[in-house]
Amino acid sequence: MKKLNSIFLLVICVTYFLSCSDYLDKAPEEDLTIEEAFKQKQYAERFLFSAYAGLPLELYFSDMGDANPFVLGSDELNMPYPEKYGKLINRGSWNPHNAHGQIWINMYESIRKTNIFLDNIELTPFTSEFSQTDKDRWIAEAILLRAYYHFRALIIYGPIPIIDHKVELDEDFTQLKRHPLDECVKFILDECERAIPYLPAKITNTSQYGRLTSTFAYAIKARLLLYMASPLWNGNSEYINFTDNDGVRLFPQKQDRNKWKIAAEAAKECIEHCENAGYILYRSVNNDPVDNIKGIYLERHNSETILGRNHQYMDGLVEKCCFPRTNGGWGSWNPTQNLVDSYEMSNGKIPILGYNPDGSPIINSESGYREDGYAEVDDPNGRWLQGVRNMYINRDPRFYASINFNGKLFKNRRLEWWNTGADGRGNEGRDYNSTGYTMNKYVDENVDIPQGKFSLKTWILFRLGEQYLNYAEALNEVDGPVSDVYKYVNLIRDRAGMPPLPSGLNQDQMRERIHRERRIELAFEAHRFFDCRRWKIAQNTDNGPIYGMNIEAGTYLQDNSFYQRVVVEERVFKSPTHYLFPIFQNEIDRNPGLVQNPGW
16 A cells, blocks of 8 residues: 555544534444445434534644644733743744644544545435435535645645545655645635535524624635735745646735735625624623623524534633632633733723834823822722722723733722732742733633633634724725725724724824724734734744733732733744745655745
């Protein structure tokens, strides 16, 4: 037998039926062949559901680094755990030998499952309860899953091998090659188009929540085309000479500005499809801006979610990593001062315009922002209490929905992040707050860690709010800040309780505001990592000092020594090497047809 690439060998060895929800826990009898299994509807259906298991569990920011190293690997977050893969990215110490190959393997395992399903589904007989329409829907789901898994591998690794058929054991994969970027994009788009006619636009039957929809296909297309219009992927001069072993160029040779127009059209088409199907921006019952943002992630299957993946109870991992020590947590998922500084004031003014060489902020005097002094009264909406540092008052409501800060009321008590405070580092070893902040997005305050009472979690892969920002960004690149650009950004801001953008912005100014809006609205959703890379600004955002508050200082809430910016970590980003993940060296060694990414 010819040598088989480890991508596929691993797939043969793993169980076909991985668990991602209740209906994935079942498997056919071990003595059934694939062909025999597909002759029975229930086993064919379970095989399809097993292919869903490749949808990423991205709410694991730390303990499953293979699933999502992207939030920690961006300038949004820090953790005190040096061994996590995101920390290797931060330090610039990742390489093809220590790189997690699991994302690559997981995607191709999942692609193989979809191909086996598509190769065998015709064996499944029709019954009174299983029609051609049902079968067509199953086929469309498998095709769309295959498209998504190729998409995910593409945006992480760049041009990838396209696997569009079932792999036989006697096939020679020692010469498996990466396809040029444009071919990969066309394949994914074509797969989405194939699936769309056979899928519902929205799932309304609660027993089918989590199944794929045509809306998901439109969302993949919109995000993919937005990425491909962006500088990293569109005529990037650092990649134009990147070839395979036969000299085939893998990246476009010149920039095509028309790609922005195509991206804008795809995003608008996605929005229209969503809205026609009944998707709307989520708002809480009381329409409080903070609750509007928190509820997107705490109210499962809400009106904005295009596709989410259930995480079951997760043993309270999110709360354990975000709750303070006094509530049984570790306080170890820590937003950076860099992110905190990016939130606007509630009046829509930008508080910090830049930084001096020593890292101190250049404060916009017109914004009302102050870094000295303390709040004299409680906020009537409960967002801060008297005595809180002035730098935390009157900020964008999304700040309060996403960030917990020193002195904030949390579970009926005030947070004490200074070293000797109730929630401070003290002698807690590796479990501590490294920046003076903890993440509040996704956090359910009703969880009780000491009593083992946790809540269900859903990671949102695609939501309508992202599509609004996708459309605004692409349209601005095509036509400048026309009315639709303002409209869709302001819809996002209005839901968050923020005033509309100022009129009269030019294209560059609007681009900057859209970038900021994405940073705030999509914080901790694994977008920032990819945004900074596709915009080709990661050498600035992910290279150099990451700041936090001085957690080692202070003895009480209003101790000024705590509120001093300190360098938490000096991060390293090497361009162009770090713009793409390295392919794990074992894969390269086993398959001489694969070429490694530039710089690795």
